[in-house]
Amino acid sequence: MEITLNHYLVLSTILFAIGLIGVMRRKNLLMLFFATEILLNSVNIGFAAISHYYGDLTGQMFAFFIIAIAASEVAVGLGLLVLWYKRNGSIDLDMMSTMKG
Amino acid sequence: MFEAVAFYLFAFLTITMFYITVTTQQALYALTALAAGMIFISAFFFILGADFLGVVQIIVYTGAVMALYAFGMMFFDTTRDVVEKRTSPQMIFGMSTLAAILVVAIFVAPIVSDNITAFYPVVEGVGNSQQIGLVLFTKYLVPFEVAAIMLLVAMVAGIVLAGKKMDRSLTLMDCDDAETILQENKES
Amino acid sequence: MEMYLYIALFAPIVGSLFAALFGAQPKTPIVGYVTSALIFTSLVASTVLLGAVMDGEIVHVELMTWIAAGDFYVPFGFQVDQVTVIMMMVVTLVSTIVHVYSIGYMDHDKGYNRFFSYLSAFVFSMMVLVMSDNLLGLFIGWEGVGVCSWLLIGFWYHKESATWAANEAFIMNRIADLAMLIGIFLTYWSMGSVQYDVIFAEAQYIDHSTLVTIGIFLFIGAMGKSAQFPLHTWLADAMEGPTPVSALIHAATMVTAGVYLVIRCAPMYDLMPEVGYFIASLGAFVAMFAATMALVNRDLKRIIAYSTLSQLGYMFVAAGLGAYWVALFHLMAHAFFKALLFLGAGNVMHAMDSELDPVKMGGLFKVMKVTAILMIIASVALAGIWPLAGFFSKDKILEVAFSGEHYILWGTLWVTAGLTAFYSFRLIMLTFFGEERYKNFGFHPHEAYKYMLYAMSPLAVLAVIAGWFEHQFVDFVTQMLPTFEFHTHHVEMILILVTSAIALGGIITAIVMYRNGPLSTKWESQFAYKVLINQYYIPQIYEKFLVQPYRELSDIFWKQIDMKIVDASVDAIATTFYNTGEATRGMQSGNLSTMLKWMVAGLVILLTLAVAFSVGYIAIIG
Numbered sequence: 001m002e003i004t005l006n007h008y009l010v011l012s013t014i015l016f017a018i019g020l021i022g023v024m025r026r027k028n029l030l031m032l033f034f035a036t037e038i039l040l041n042s043v044n045i046g047f048a049a050i051s052h053y054y055g056d057l058t059g060q061m062f063a064f065f066i067i068a069i070a071a072s073e074v075a076v077g078l079g080l081l082v083l084w085y086k087r088n089g090s091i092d093l094d095m096m097s098t099m100k101g
Numbered sequence: 102m103f104e105a106v107a108f109y110l111f112a113f114l115t116i117t118m119f120y121i122t123v124t125t126q127q128a129l130y131a132l133t134a135l136a137a138g139m140i141f142i143s144a145f146f147f148i149l150g151a152d153f154l155g156v157v158q159i160i161v162y163t164g165a166v167m168a169l170y171a172f173g174m175m176f177f178d179t180t181r182d183v184v185e186k187r188t189s190p191q192m193i194f195g196m197s198t199l200a201a202i203l204v205v206a207i208f209v210a211p212i213v214s215d216n217i218t219a220f221y222p223v224v225e226g227v228g229n230s231q232q233i234g235l236v237l238f239t240k241y242l243v244p245f246e247v248a249a250i251m252l253l254v255a256m257v258a259g260i261v262l263a264g265k266k267m268d269r270s271l272t273l274m275d276c277d278d279a280e281t282i283l284q285e286n287k288e289s
Numbered sequence: 290m291e292m293y294l295y296i297a298l299f300a301p302i303v304g305s306l307f308a309a310l311f312g313a314q315p316k317t318p319i320v321g322y323v324t325s326a327l328i329f330t331s332l333v334a335s336t337v338l339l340g341a342v343m344d345g346e347i348v349h350v351e352l353m354t355w356i357a358a359g360d361f362y363v364p365f366g367f368q369v370d371q372v373t374v375i376m377m378m379v380v381t382l383v384s385t386i387v388h389v390y391s392i393g394y395m396d397h398d399k400g401y402n403r404f405f406s407y408l409s410a411f412v413f414s415m416m417v418l419v420m421s422d423n424l425l426g427l428f429i430g431w432e433g434v435g436v437c438s439w440l441l442i443g444f445w446y447h448k449e450s451a452t453w454a455a456n457e458a459f460i461m462n463r464i465a466d467l468a469m470l471i472g473i474f475l476t477y478w479s480m481g482s483v484q485y486d487v488i489f490a491e492a493q494y495i496d497h498s499t500l501v502t503i504g505i506f507l508f509i510g511a512m513g514k515s516a517q518f519p520l521h522t523w524l525a526d527a528m529e530g531p532t533p534v535s536a537l538i539h540a541a542t543m544v545t546a547g548v549y550l551v552i553r554c555a556p557m558y559d560l561m562p563e564v565g566y567f568i569a570s571l572g573a574f575v576a577m578f579a580a581t582m583a584l585v586n587r588d589l590k591r592i593i594a595y596s597t598l599s600q601l602g603y604m605f606v607a608a609g610l611g612a613y614w615v616a617l618f619h620l621m622a623h624a625f626f627k628a629l630l631f632l633g634a635g636n637v638m639h640a641m642d643s644e645l646d647p648v649k650m651g652g653l654f655k656v657m658k659v660t661a662i663l664m665i666i667a668s669v670a671l672a673g674i675w676p677l678a679g680f681f682s683k684d685k686i687l688e689v690a691f692s693g694e695h696y697i698l699w700g701t702l703w704v705t706a707g708l709t710a711f712y713s714f715r716l717i718m719l720t721f722f723g724e725e726r727y728k729n730f731g732f733h734p735h736e737a738y739k740y741m742l743y744a745m746s747p748l749a750v751l752a753v754i755a756g757w758f759e760h761q762f763v764d765f766v767t768q769m770l771p772t773f774e775f776h777t778h779h780v781e782m783i784l785i786l787v788t789s790a791i792a793l794g795g796i797i798t799a800i801v802m803y804r805n806g807p808l809s810t811k812w813e814s815q816f817a818y819k820v821l822i823n824q825y826y827i828p829q830i831y832e833k834f835l836v837q838p839y840r841e842l843s844d845i846f847w848k849q850i851d852m853k854i855v856d857a858s859v860d861a862i863a864t865t866f867y868n869t870g871e872a873t874r875g876m877q878s879g880n881l882s883t884m885l886k887w888m889v890a891g892l893v894i895l896l897t898l899a900v901a902f903s904v905g906y907i908a909i910i911g
Contacts, residue, residue, distance in 0.1 A: 003108045008145070011112050013201045015119055020197030022123030024886050025190070030128060030170070030177065034135050037166070038119050041142050044158075046205065052149040055222050057236045060151050064237070067154075067161050068248040072255030074166050078173040079262030085177055093882045196889055203896035 008049030015042030029084075029091040033077055040070045107148055115141040128174060136167040152229040176263075290341050290348045294369055297334035297377060298420060300327040301384070301412035308406035316401040321392040324405040328388050328412055332381035335374065342374045343765065349422060356425075363483060368422035371769040375617060376419040376549060379624045382747070383541040384412045389744040390632055391533040393737060394639065404444060404531065411437035415542050419549060424473045424483040427550070431469070431514065434543045435462045441538060442530040454526035461523045465513020472506030475499065489556035497561070504557060504564040507550060515547025515601045518575050522828055524598055525582075528590040532635030535590060540597050540631050541624035548601065551608040552617050555770055558608070565609040569690075572605025573701040578825070580708035584715070585821045589634050589645045592716050596671065597627055599705060603686050606698060612689040612773040614766045618759070619682035626670035626678060626752035632745050633664035637720060640734035641727065647716060648807045649732075652725035656734045659742045661721045663749050668717050670752040672710035672792045680789070681756030687788050692777040706788055710795030718803035726806065 019042055022035025044063040051059025085091055118138035122131045139162035146155030237245055304327035311317045338348060352365040369377070388408065395401050414437055418430025436459075443455030477483055479499045480491040492500060511517075516524035527539050538544070551558060551568065558565050579598035586592045600623045607616035638645060640657060654661045670677035673684065683706060690699035727734060736742075763772075777784060802808065812818055823829065876887060 003105050007108060007112075008149075009205050011115070011145075013198075013205045014116055016201035016204060017194075017197040018116070018119045018123055020200055020889060021193055024193045024197065024882075024889055026123065027882055028128065030174065031123075031131055033170070034122050034131055037135060037162075038122065038138070041139065041162075042201075043204075044154075045142060045145055048146050048149050048151045048154055051151065057222075057232055060154050060233060061236060061241050063151075063154055064157065064233070065244060065248055067157055068252060071161055071166060072252050074169055075252075075255040075259035076262070078169055079259035082173065082176050082263040091177055094880060096881050098879075193886070196886075196893055200889060200893045200896060203893065203900055206900055 005049055005053040009046060012042050012046035012049070015045065018042075027093045029081055029093060032093065033074065033081075036073070037070060040066055104148060107144070111141050111144045111148075114138075115145075128177075132167065132170055132174065135170075136163050139163050139167065150229060153233045290338065290346065290369075291350050293334040293337045293341075294348050294350055294367060294420070297331045297338060297381070298367065298413070298416050300331040300334070301409045301416060303327055305406050305409035305413060308402050308409060311402040312406055314402060315399060316396075318392075320402045320405050321388070321395075324409045325385065325388040325392065328381060328385045328409065331412070331416070332378075332385050335377040335381045338369050339374045339378055342369060342371055345768075360481065361477070363423055363425050365426065366422040366484070367420040367426075368485070369420060371766045372549075372552060372617060373419050375621060375766065377416065379621050380412065380415050380419065380542050382751075383537055383624055383628045384408075384415075386744050386748055387533045387537040387628065387632070390536075390635070390741050391531075393741040393744075394533055394635055395531065396738075398531075400444065404441075407437055407440045407444070408534070408537070411441065411538060411543070415546075418546055422485055424476060424485070424488070427553075428466075428469065428473060431510070431546065432466065434538070434546065435459060435466070435514075438462075438527070438538050438543055441534040442527045444530055444534065448529065450526075451529040454523070454529040458523040458527050461520050462513045465510050465520055468506045469510020469513075472503050472510060475503045475506060479503070485553070489554075492557045492560055500557065501561050501564055504554075504561050505567075507554060508564065508568060511547030511550045512571075513547070514550075515544050515605070516598055517547070517571055517601065517605065518578060519827070521575065521579070521598055522824070522831065525591050525594045525824070528588070528594050532590065532631060532638055535594070536628045536631030536635065539594065540627040544597060544601060545604070545620045545624065548604040548608055548616055548620050551605070552613045552620075552770065555608075555613045559611060559771060562611070565611060566695075567609070569606045569609030569695065569698060572602040572607075572609055573690075573698045573705075574602070575599070576602030576606070576705045577701050577708070578602075580705045580712065582821055582824055583712040584708060585818055587646050587648055587822075589637060589647055589716065589720070590631070591645075592647075592712060593627070593630050593634055596630075596709065596712065597623075599709060600627065600671075603683060603702065603705075606702060607686045607689050610689050610693050610695065610698075611771065612685070613770045614763060615682070615685045615689055615773065617766055617770070618762055619686060621762075622670070622678035622682040622752075622755045625748050625755055626667040629663060629745060629748040629752055630667040630671065632741075632748070633660050633667060636660040636737040636741065637664075637734075639737055641732050644727075644730070644732065647719035648726070649730050650720045650727050651723045651806055652721070653727070653734055654721040655725075657721070657736050660737065661717075663742070663745055664721070665717055666749050667752055668713040669796075671713050672796055673706060673788065674710075674792055674796070675789060676753075676756065678752050678755035681759050684785055684788055685759075688775055688777050688781070688784055689773065691780070691784055692775045703788060703791060707791035707795040710792040711799045714796045714799035715803055718799055719807060723804065723806040 016039060019035050019038035022038060023032060026032045026035055044066055047059040047063040051057060081091060088095065115138050118134045118141060121134035122138065125131050125134065140159060143155040143158040146158055304324035308320045308324050311320050341348065348369040350367050352367065355365045356363040391404065391408065395404050398404065411434060414430050414433025418427055418434060421427045421430060439455045439459040442458055443452045445451045473483060476488055479495050480488045482488055513520045524539060524544065528535055576599045579595045579602065583592045583595035583599065586595065600619070604616045604619050607619060636657065637650070637653065637660065640653070641650060666677070670679040673679040687699060687702055687706070690702055820826065
């Protein structure tokens with residue numbers, strides 16, 4: 001039972017789908033951040049798998065940079081979140097209605 | 102054989118963890134499940150021979166990001182339920198799946214058609230970390246440095262954004278003062 | 290000399306713009322003086338140029354480049370040669386007189402300033418028309434006079450009939466101008482230029498049928514401006530405008546632009562005698578046709594308008610038969626006596642509170658002696674009695690027709706000469722002599738202002754003496770225009786006698802018939818009278834066979850095609866967008882969660898497209 005690239009890609013797809021579901025149905029901003037982490041990680045798996053099966057390090061490089069981006073995103077995102085919470089006392093997405101015309 | 106068993110096991114675990122993350126009502130559960138999922142993902146990296154990436158994954162995600170989330174959660178009233186309206190889960194599910202498949206299809210298309218050539222092929226007989234080091238500090242030096250600066254900027258931003266008035270401790274104040282500050286915050 | 294050219298050309302437009310400054314104000318007397326002075330300046334400059342041209346100098350300037358596209362080059366170029374300078378003299382002289390006259394005539398009009406602005410603008414356009422050294426510049430002037438004519442015919446725009454007449458004139462001219470434009474396009478297409486000197490040199494080398502086509506199209510343009518059949522109806526209706534306008538535009542200058550065009554294009558028309566013969570035949574027909582309508586008309590100005598039409602026909606006969614200088618000569622002489630006649634009619638009209646029916650006048654000689662004498666001079670000149678101007682020019686035209694052995698044309702023109710004399714004196718008799726019928730209608734006629742009469746007197750003098758300079762004129766203009774060989778020396782005296790006889794006969798008949806006032810009304814039930822008073826039913830025919838079907842067609846296009854197809858489709862597009870917007874505005878709820886969902890939906894669509902296109906791309910390449 002050989003594990004091929006396709007297995008990894010299917011896994012990546014499933015995880016990505018889970019992440020998207022999270023993005024769409026979560027109302028809690030913190031949970032939304034979790035969902036984005038899932039999205040990023042699912043893509044990382046795909047990169048690592050392709051890198052492995054084609055013997056090319058570029059995929060791993062990309063995954064590496066994605067991790068870096070994810071880290072900074074969390075830092076800034078959480079900072080904003082804290083600020084928002086301090087101001088409004090809520091991190092409910094439905095409460096953010098300043099964009100309503 | 103071992104590889105297959107490992108793959109399926111971790112695949113199952115990862116999917117379960119992430120599923121819990123996106124479905125649970127409890128923020129704490131979600132956080133825990135996410136952290137577990139991250140660790141399980143690093144297992145894939147090890148299976149794929151990307152040792153360095155696996156280590157980074159554990160350190161960055163579970164060590165740094167999750168800790169950050171955990172600290173962040175302390176600021177929020179996680180006990181208060183956020184009402185999650187479930188608007189047509191089929192639609193959400195369908196759309197996510199479709200998007201995921203499409204993304205993967207786009208990535209895979211050039212591979213399937215065999216138009217890809219390895220720019221930085223894996224060097225035999227050298228450890229993964231060493232290979233990564235070679236590529237990272239030659240070809241990807243500039244992006245690497247840029248990423249470093251980005252992280253620095255993000256760190257400063259995070260501190261500035263979250264750290265406003267951090268020096269004031271509400272618990273050490275008088276009740277009245279704390280009330281007025283809270284009131285001010287509400288109003289602003 | 291260039292400076293004089295520019296002065297002659299631009300002085301009128303300066304006056305026009307000056308008058309336009311006061312356009313919206315009630316009467317400002319200075320406007321009349323300034324514009325008149327500027328037109329007079331133009332006259333002086335033209336006279337200087339005339340002197341220069343007499344000394345054999347031809348002034349040619351290029352003001353600036355107008356159009357330069359590839360090989361196509363048209364400058365704003367102006368040229369003063371023998372023909373141009375004659376036209377300039379006629380235009381500026383008559384304009385000056387009409388301007389001065391108008392100061393009195395428009396004295397009580399609300400639109401005094403506006404009137405002078407238009408009138409000067411007209412003079413400018415006319416100057417551009419005659420002075421341009423290329424067909425395109427001529428066309429600019431051509432359109433300019435058309436616009437000014439429209440403005441001036443419809444000057445009393447609160448009158449329904451005036452606006453209608455203005456529009457009629459403008460639209461009819463537009464039809465002809467289209468043909469003229471085609472002629473100009475063809476000229477450029479076949480000869481590669483619109484400069485006169487180039488195309489006249491080139492004309493003999495090009496295909497004869499092309500040349501004939503060009504000639505015909507240009508002549509159709511001329512037909513519109515000179516109101517030749519079948520585009521003649523506008524001229525009589527144009528009499529709705531103020532009388533000075535009729536004198537200047539619809540007698541002396543603008544309507545002769547068509548003749549001028551043919552004279553100007555003499556080198557081209559010389560190469561196609563068949564077109565020339567057609568022009569001459571049409572001219573003779575119009576001469577007769579218009580004269581007959583003038584016989585019975587009961588509108589002072591319309592009679593003169595028909596007479597103008599008839600005389601234009603004479604000019605076209607001369608021009609068509611190759612006697613271009615004769616045409617130009619008659620054009621000049623006609624400008625003087627016809628303007629005089631119109632201005633006299635204006636005086637009568639003024640005196641009679643805008644009444645135009647000569648049957649209601651009669652016996653005005655006693656109260657308006659000077660006007661009457663001036664008009665009689667003009668009428669005698671028009672009738673062609675020796676030694677007045679009309680005699681020399683009209684007689685020459687008849688000689689031209691005779692010497693070319695075009696006896697039918699000659700016969701037509703000969704009869705027309707009699708008719709001309711008759712209707713001219715019918716007008717004079719009805720207006721100035723006989724019983725004083727105006728008293729029955731309660732009019733109190735009075736003579737016009739002195740200076741109006743003084744202004745008219747130069748015209749009267751010219752109407753008398755213009756013909757005496759025939760030989761100098763011939764020598765002058767034939768430096769440029771082809772000479773015409775008369776083969777009538779043996780019968781010259783007989784022709785003159787015969788022509789003078791019929792003219793005198795016409796005059797005497799008119800005097801005898803109308804000595805006791807108008808004829809009895811029994812006349813009016815006769816068939817011939819009805820045909821003539823109704824202008825051969827031509828306006829009715831146009832109304833019935835052109836205007837009505839066109840209106841119905843427009844109606845169909847409006848209600849069926851425009852409303853149901855064009856408008857409907859435009860509306861449908863608008864409603865579609867509106868409804869789409871209405872339906873999708875729910876998207877913009879401001880809820881971030883909803884927005885995230887839409888974002889994902891958009892992502893899905895974009896990715897689908899990307900995949901679909903790349904698959905399609907591979908399918909095509911592979």
